[in-house]
């Protein structure tokens with residue numbers, strides 16, 4: 750370190766402001782407002798509340814991995830527009846496709862007996878609702894570019910959470926390529942097997 754002969758220069762004014770009080774000294778990276786208590790989840794710049802776009806807490810909750818690679822919910826407006834919104838759009842498209850997938854339960858094996866089981870069984874656990882199990886499995890199938898889930902099995906399990914008990918759901922299904930011709934349409938086959 751160089752010796753400093755001028756005591757005037759050795760005041761806090763010459764020290765990097767980020768070292769002293771980051772939020773106070775640097776302010777909002779967008780509007781310059783001095784109070785910027787938030788940090789953008791993408792670019793990590795400090796931002797004030799009015800320059801921040803917030804993500805819903807449960808956005809992307811049906812995905813195993815958050816596509817933004819962060820659990821942060823606050824983003825500067827630039828990152829929100831350029832990075833967050835496109836991922837939200839992709840997620841909504843994925844959910845829409847997943848909702849349209851063909852689902853056959855385990856007890857419908859007679860209907861689906863002609864559909865080849867080529868893929869590994871998918872599994873999900875710790876869901877709050879049976880619908881969440883179904884949606885998570887459906888999204889996984891869509892991500893594999895498949896359009897059906899067969900042999901779906903959903904199981905509820907009571908768990909104690911402190912003084913009250915709650916039910917959590919898990920499930921499994923085989924993702925498959927759905928083709929109308931492979932599904933046994935003649936209901937008499939499975940309604941009246943004899």
Ligand SMILES: [Zn+2]
Pocket residue numbers: 777778779780781782796797798799800
């Ligand atoms: Zn601002």
Ligand SMILES: [Zn+2]
Pocket residue numbers: 789790791792793794824825826827828829
């Ligand atoms: Zn940002």
